[in-house]
Amino acid sequence: MGPVSADSDKAAKKTDKRPTATGRRAAVTIYDVARHAGVSPSTVSRALGKPGRMSARMERRIQDAAAELGYRVNPMARALPTGRTHTLGLIVTDFTNPVYFDLVRGAERAAGVAGCTMVLAESQESGEAESNAVERVRPLVDGLVLAAPRLDDEALTAIAQDTSLVLINRVVPDIASVVVDVRDGLTAALDHLRAHGHGSIGYLSGPARSWINARRWEVLLEEAPRRGMHVVEIQTSEPTLAGGRDALRRVRAAGVSALVAYNDLIAIGLLREAQATGLNVPGDLSIVGFDDIFGAELTTPGLSTIRVPLGALGEAAIHVLIGRVNPEEHEPAKTEFVRRQSTGPAAAR
Amino acid sequence: MGPVSADSDKAAKKTDKRPTATGRRAAVTIYDVARHAGVSPSTVSRALGKPGRMSARMERRIQDAAAELGYRVNPMARALPTGRTHTLGLIVTDFTNPVYFDLVRGAERAAGVAGCTMVLAESQESGEAESNAVERVRPLVDGLVLAAPRLDDEALTAIAQDTSLVLINRVVPDIASVVVDVRDGLTAALDHLRAHGHGSIGYLSGPARSWINARRWEVLLEEAPRRGMHVVEIQTSEPTLAGGRDALRRVRAAGVSALVAYNDLIAIGLLREAQATGLNVPGDLSIVGFDDIFGAELTTPGLSTIRVPLGALGEAAIHVLIGRVNPEEHEPAKTEFVRRQSTGPAAAR
DNA sequence: TTGTATGCGTTATCAT
DNA sequence: ATGATAACGCATACAA
Numbered sequence: 001m002g003p004v005s006a007d008s009d010k011a012a013k014k015t016d017k018r019p020t021a022t023g024r025r026a027a028v029t030i031y032d033v034a035r036h037a038g039v040s041p042s043t044v045s046r047a048l049g050k051p052g053r054m055s056a057r058m059e060r061r062i063q064d065a066a067a068e069l070g071y072r073v074n075p076m077a078r079a080l081p082t083g084r085t086h087t088l089g090l091i092v093t094d095f096t097n098p099v100y101f102d103l104v105r106g107a108e109r110a111a112g113v114a115g116c117t118m119v120l121a122e123s124q125e126s127g128e129a130e131s132n133a134v135e136r137v138r139p140l141v142d143g144l145v146l147a148a149p150r151l152d153d154e155a156l157t158a159i160a161q162d163t164s165l166v167l168i169n170r171v172v173p174d175i176a177s178v179v180v181d182v183r184d185g186l187t188a189a190l191d192h193l194r195a196h197g198h199g200s201i202g203y204l205s206g207p208a209r210s211w212i213n214a215r216r217w218e219v220l221l222e223e224a225p226r227r228g229m230h231v232v233e234i235q236t237s238e239p240t241l242a243g244g245r246d247a248l249r250r251v252r253a254a255g256v257s258a259l260v261a262y263n264d265l266i267a268i269g270l271l272r273e274a275q276a277t278g279l280n281v282p283g284d285l286s287i288v289g290f291d292d293i294f295g296a297e298l299t300t301p302g303l304s305t306i307r308v309p310l311g312a313l314g315e316a317a318i319h320v321l322i323g324r325v326n327p328e329e330h331e332p333a334k335t336e337f338v339r340r341q342s343t344g345p346a347a348a349r
Numbered sequence: 350m351g352p353v354s355a356d357s358d359k360a361a362k363k364t365d366k367r368p369t370a371t372g373r374r375a376a377v378t379i380y381d382v383a384r385h386a387g388v389s390p391s392t393v394s395r396a397l398g399k400p401g402r403m404s405a406r407m408e409r410r411i412q413d414a415a416a417e418l419g420y421r422v423n424p425m426a427r428a429l430p431t432g433r434t435h436t437l438g439l440i441v442t443d444f445t446n447p448v449y450f451d452l453v454r455g456a457e458r459a460a461g462v463a464g465c466t467m468v469l470a471e472s473q474e475s476g477e478a479e480s481n482a483v484e485r486v487r488p489l490v491d492g493l494v495l496a497a498p499r500l501d502d503e504a505l506t507a508i509a510q511d512t513s514l515v516l517i518n519r520v521v522p523d524i525a526s527v528v529v530d531v532r533d534g535l536t537a538a539l540d541h542l543r544a545h546g547h548g549s550i551g552y553l554s555g556p557a558r559s560w561i562n563a564r565r566w567e568v569l570l571e572e573a574p575r576r577g578m579h580v581v582e583i584q585t586s587e588p589t590l591a592g593g594r595d596a597l598r599r600v601r602a603a604g605v606s607a608l609v610a611y612n613d614l615i616a617i618g619l620l621r622e623a624q625a626t627g628l629n630v631p632g633d634l635s636i637v638g639f640d641d642i643f644g645a646e647l648t649t650p651g652l653s654t655i656r657v658p659l660g661a662l663g664e665a666a667i668h669v670l671i672g673r674v675n676p677e678e679h680e681p682a683k684t685e686f687v688r689r690q691s692t693g694p695a696a697a698r
Numbered sequence: 699t700t701g702t703a704t705g706c707g708t709t710a711t712c713a714t
Numbered sequence: 715a716t717g718a719t720a721a722c723g724c725a726t727a728c729a730a
Binding site: 376378379390391394398422423426427428430431 | 708710
């Protein structure tokens with residue numbers, strides 16, 4: 001049994017509500033309010049539901065009664081006849097990845113102003129866990145936001161079939177999504193690197209199932225040659241600090257002088273590992289991260305990175321989900337290259 | 350595997366569900382399952398609810414029927430008669446504060462294994478916003494966890510009166526809570542500083558309404574004199590990087606050679622501001638943070654800090670909440686001093 | 699404008 | 715062991 005109130009005597013006496021078995025008071029219902037105000041329950045429902053349609057005095061009386069009794073609607077009970085729970089779900093791959101801080105905040109705030117509460121779940125970078133999370137959350141919510149889902153198109157389409165779905169940084173036919181346009185930031189980064197004499201760069205790639213990873217690599221593949229630069233993909237084991245550290249061997253083998261990473265975590269991991277082995281950044285190696293998470297500016301040198309407006313992304317996803325904005329009209333958020341100190345002139349050969 | 354097939358025509362024909370107005374299919378209910386299995390709805394409810402009490406063959410048949418139809422219980426409908434929603438709430442002060450990453454993860458996982466889903470809300474360091482968050486979430490959940498709440502004892506007691514409540518890092522009479530014992534880590538840090546010749550240290554304090562801030566300061570006040578060290582409190586404007594930066598002026602004025610901060614954010618803010626003004630850390634100033642958040646090891650020098658087992662804390666809070674562990678038996682998690690490079694010998698006078 | 703009656707999907711209390 | 719039936723709290727179509 002969970003912890004219950006310390007002493008229920010006083011409370012019970014004061015507000016005259018039948019106590020439940022747990023010792024906590026039973027909730028006040030519209031029936032209580034109705035009796036207190038001398039009207040019928042349905043009138044109470046109306047007065048509280050949509051404050052427009054009745055005599056102002058009556059409405060006022062009911063509101064007073066409700067306030068006096070401390071009435072609060074029971075979301076579950078309301079959800080049954082209406083089918084709407086006023087709850088939205090957000091599923092991210094990894095709680096501890098700082099990218100999601102601002103995204104979650106943006107989503108939660110947008111949901112809040114829309115009168116909805118957020119339920120959060122984590123998919124731990126695995127398709128199966130993601131599927132479980134979706135199944136657990138789905139019956140509870142009016143709609144679902146999946147951030148960078150790892151499920152395949154088919155699975156996502158199946159989900160979209162019976163629950164409103166918005167994807168972040170993933171595009172699937174006939175499913176609403178909110179994406180960032182990585183081209184601006186990426187080309188700015190490439191220009192910056194080229195101006196510093198880097199002719200050959202490496203892309204530290206992200207999860208194979210990640211759509212946005214493929215997207216980033218694709219744009220690089222388009223834009224680098226256009227600038228007369230070579231670009232190679234360098235695999236990482238996971239999109240974390242450890243993944244970045246592990247990649248150093250392959251980075252050195254590749255012989256590139258500059259890198260763009262799938263995310264800041266990988267970039268920072270590599271940065272630190274490089275320094276640990278005596279390399280100078282940016283003297284020997286220039287590194288560009290992605291996202292501009294908390295921590296990117298804390299390293300020495302500060303991490304040059306491509307900033308993604310995460311908060312705006314989370315907010316936009318909710319807006320699309322609740323229909324406040326048409327997915328068609330929603331235009332991709334722009335990315336921006338943030339120059340710090342982890343990038344500099346290429347070492348002389 | 351998803352319960353519905355990608356191809357809606359086949360599925361619609363095969364399972365004969367009436368489509369809703371939105372175009373999405375109506376949910377399968379126990380009535381559908383009952384008809385399909387040739388039994389009554391109440392039997393289905395029992396078979397699925399508590400797999401013990403009926404003929405194994407019947408039970409099996411019902412489960413098959415449910416699976417075939419893709420039945421999933423409706424949490425809202427279930428919550429009505431039972432009063433239990435299988436949902437737990439967690440309210441933190443600030444989503445973007447890295448301290449909460451692990452805490453949220455720990456809580457979410459513990460909730461998950463208990464078959465509950467988490468709803469998350471943010472109170473933005475304000476008592477009023479916290480109160481709103483509580484009110485919004487409360488009717489939805491079976492229990493609530495408040496991390497470092499800013500509300501006063503009275504308000505919290507009132508909340509505890511009609512919803513199960515567990516506090517993290519806050520102690521209020523007759524309310525269950527989960528706290529860390531800061532003494533171990535703090536004394537280790539003090540010993541470390543004294544061994545390096547620091548005789549006078551400053552405490553960069555946190556929010557005035559924060560119980561854990563008072564607690565940290567109190568222990569410092571006890572333990573520093575015991576070691577023949579002076580200790581002064583230095584106010585900060587907010588428990589963030591900016592708060593740490595702003596405090597530098599007062600730190601220099603205070604003339605201390607070492608600092609312990611309320612949290613890592615403040616410590617890092619101060620560290621960077623000190624460096625920006627030409628000070629050497631730890632040469633001129635030794636700095637100890639608190640929590641060991643992501644980012645603490647990324648600075649140069651790496652931040653010495655007092656590690657708090659956040660994940661375990663979040664998990665413990667949920668365990669207490671769902672009654673898996675008695676609040677009395679729950680013993681405070683221990684803190685540990687993590688020595689990095691932001692602390693060193695006091696400058697010669 | 700306000701009240702009456704019914705249903706939402708489940709669990710629980712009865713009979714059987 | 716299984717089936718009928720009554721809540722649970724709210725919204726709503728309909729009657730007044």
